Amino acid sequence: MSLEKLDADVVVVGGGIIGGTFACLLGQAGLKVILLDASVRQVNSLKKVDARVFAITRASEQILKKSGAWRRLHENDIAYFRKMHVWDENGLGEVQFDSASICQSTMGYIISHQAIVDALQEKLLDMDNVRCLWSVSAAFIKEQADAILLETEDGLQFRSKLVVAADGSNSRLRSLANIHYQKHDYKQSALACVVTSEFPHVEVARQRFLKRGPLAFLPMKDPHQSAIVWSSAPDHIQRLKEMEQSAFHFELAEAFANELGEIKNSTERLVFPLSRAQADHYIQSRMALIGDSAHTVHPLAGLGANLGLLDAAALAEVVIDANQRGRDPGRLQVLRRYERQRKGENQGMMYLMDGFKQLFENQSQSVQWARNFGLDMVDSLPVAKHAIMKRAMGLKGNLPDAARGHL
Ligand SMILES: Cc1cc2nc3c(=O)[nH]c(=O)nc-3n(C[C@H](O)[C@H](O)[C@H](O)COP(=O)(O)OP(=O)(O)OC[C@H]3O[C@@H](n4cnc5c(N)ncnc54)[C@H](O)[C@@H]3O)c2cc1C
Structure with a gap:
């Protein structure tokens, strides 16, 4: 050639x-x-x-x-994120992962x-x-x-x-x-935004499995800021996207069982269809x-x-x-x-x-x-x-x- x-x-x-x-x-x-x-x-x-x-x-x-x-x-x-906490909305089962347990500084x-x-x-x-x-x-x-x-x-x-x-x-x-x-269309969408929470995330990534899909909080550099990804039915996600900010903060904190306390602030909410x-x-x-x-x-x-x-x-x-x-x-x-x-x-x-x-x-x-x-x-x-x-x-x-x- x-x-x-x-x-x-x-x-x-x-x-x-x-x-x-x-x-x-x-x-x-x-x-x-x-x-x-x-x-x-x-x-x-x-x-x-x-x-x-x-x-x-x-x-x-x-x-x-x-x-x-x-x-x-x-x-x-x-x-x-040095640790990870995963749990189910229905029941008491949970898993905690810690990078230190396998001699790693971070997960x-x-x-x-x-x-x-x-x-x-x-x-x-x-x-x-x-x-x-x-x-x-x-x-x-x-x-x-x-x-x-x-x-x-x-x-x-x-x-x-x-x-x-x-x-x-x-x-x-x-x-x-x-x-x-x-x-394969999952008939689900994901809502993503960055939120400020009452309690610090202490570098733990958290995911709660809800009936309609998982809700994850990923720790960001600011100890009170997390990026969230909330997967659920498209009509639910659309409702969350259009919600007035304080109502959204309330629903989010409740869905997350107040793990990080109240949600104080949030950025623009983006929506992604999932497949x-x-x-x-x-x-x-x-x-x-x-x-x-x-x-x-x-x-x-x-x-x-x-x-x-x-x-x-x-x-x-x-x-x-x-x-x-x-x-x-x-x-x-x-x-x-x-x-x-x-x-x-x-x-x-x-x-x-x-x-x-x-x-x-x-x-x-x-x-x-x-x-x-x-x-x-x-x-x-x-x-x-x-x-x-x-x-x-x-x-x-x-x-x-x-x-x-x-x-
Ligand atoms: C809600 C959500 C959360 C996610 N979280 C994670 C996560 O935590 N970790 C993770 O690993 N993954 C995550 N993902 C997946 C991740 O977003 C994608 O896998 C990744 O962005 C794919 O990157 P890509 O470069 O292949 O494609 P894209 O990011 O889509 O980039 C494609 C590029 O091609 C360009 N382009 C398009 N068409 C043309 C064309 N005809 N000619 C020239 N250029 C073109 C576009 O402008 C763009 O820059 C998540 C996805 C979603 C939806």
Whole structure:
């Protein structure tokens, strides 16, 4: 293949957390990358509180470190959760996890979407071999003999060895490639905002399973601020969104059994429809899907972006390895290694989240009893508890090398 004729080794479509991380990982390895994003570049220069907040695992921390973006996060952007408390509205069963019990300083981090995207963009703009284009939307792709051509809506054309779709759950690239996306509508929405509570959160992430869906409080840097994610039936969420602020604060505190006392203040309430989905294929010749363009899961365990970061790290390893060996990274035989590593893992997590959701929403007396018994059992069995923690934190499992820095 004649490299002179190519505009880049890889074109990445979508500069969110997953596409941005993938582009950084390739850029760090010296590959020539073009990253396109349809949105206007937004820098959170006013440092407004962002209600879209992620629980980031230790494995994701390693990937973001490897990408070079982690050290560009400001100290004030990173909150810690050292413990986790999970309990059921119906019954007395509960589980408490503590990172100190497995000799770790923290279970993970709470960081806003905007802070991570800002750090990634700062890193990307520093690399001469990465070119970023904002307000540019992918419109057309065509495989050629030794490359793939991507055309944007404004008629720009880019030829590369590989195009990577990181353009989210409504991926245009996935549709252009005719890859089917099996979607299951949960008939639930999630409401997200940042609230100020009467009592401090003391760096504990809390989740209460209510009849209609889970309510999570994620501790932020300010000891009295938490990011909440409340999943419930769409009409309930819409009512909560439209409610007058003091009524919302009252209903929220009550739903959370006043664990953190009264709710004193809250930011704008955002609503997200919830579904699980998985693309039939993550790859085809000269193309790969990563992040939400490949799969979405229920946010009850805060895993979506963490799974996407594992995709980004796994695909980056495959592409960098092929490049170093002088192999063409766009070839199906090369890309298969990525699909084998990630598709089954993501599917397993998707069904596990489904299982939890159904288990906690089932109101039959016997299931309620078994659920509370199960929570107490896990709580009283250190071996099981530690195994669950290590898995959830990304300290164990089938991980790409970039996620293993801490081991
Ligand atoms: C309520 C809620 C809470 C969540 N909490 C957590 C959590 O705690 N932890 C966690 O790990 N995950 C969480 N998730 C999941 C997480 O939000 C997603 O998995 C993650 O944001 C996916 O990132 P992405 O980069 O794949 O997609 P997106 O964030 O959707 O980014 C896609 C990018 O592609 C661009 N784009 C779109 N179309 C085009 C086009 N045609 N051309 C060019 N660019 C395009 C967009 O502008 C955007 O920048 C949560 C989700 C929800 C709904």
